[in-house]
Amino acid sequence: MLLEKSLNDLNISTTSAFPDSKKRHNSLGSVRVAHINYERPDNDKLLVTAKMAGETNEYSTSILFSGVEFVSADSSNSVDIGATENIMPISMSRDDCKVLCGCLDFYYTFAWYDHNKDALIGKPPKPYQKVPGSNRPPRNPTNAPGICKHVMKLAEHLKAQGVLKS
Numbered sequence: 001m002l003l004e005k006s007l008n009d010l011n012i013s014t015t016s017a018f019p020d021s022k023k024r025h026n027s028l029g030s031v032r033v034a035h036i037n038y039e040r041p042d043n044d045k046l047l048v049t050a051k052m053a054g055e056t057n058e059y060s061t062s063i064l065f066s067g068v069e070f071v072s073a074d075s076s077n078s079v080d081i082g083a084t085e086n087i088m089p090i091s092m093s094r095d096d097c098k099v100l101c102g103c104l105d106f107y108y109t110f111a112w113y114d115h116n117k118d119a120l121i122g123k124p125p126k127p128y129q130k131v132p133g134s135n136r137p138p139r140n141p142t143n144a145p146g147i148c149k150h151v152m153k154l155a156e157h158l159k160a161q162g163v164l165k166s
């Protein structure tokens with residue numbers, strides 16, 4: 001079984017599990033990137049952490065990429081991320097991407113299933129347990145890994161900046 005997911009995989013998994021949801025891909029207009037920070041936690045890794053501002057709250061949202069090529073700042077087609085070295089654009093279909101967001105949609109709908117696919121940054125949340133006697137429908141009936149609107153919007157921003165390519 002292939003565990004590692006790409007950003008494209010997570011996007012497709014989300015939109016196919018919840019095609020008509022008013023959330024996520026259908027509410028990206030309500031989110032913007034307030035602040036963005038790039039770190040290099042390991043030789044070939046790039047951790048992007050952003051403050052994502054919604055209508056009322058701000059959330060911390062992260063995407064961790066592996067297999068990133070860091071190159072000298074004068075390399076052609078490279079992207080400036082405000083560090084001494086540039087990076088080459090990262091493919092959105094590159095496997096081994098991990099995500100995290102502080103919002104409730106991410107935590108309750110996706111974090112556990114992302115963890116199961118090795119696509120979650122950090123420790124897993126507690127597995128979702130239905131309240132006995134509750135008539136609420138399951139939050140994620142197909143157990144789909146996925147991403148909230150903040151991760152989606154951050155990915156869109158990174159694409160516009162040239163950090164990501166399709």
Ligand SMILES: [Zn+2]
Pocket residue numbers: 059061101102103104105106148149150151
């Ligand atoms: Zn979120």
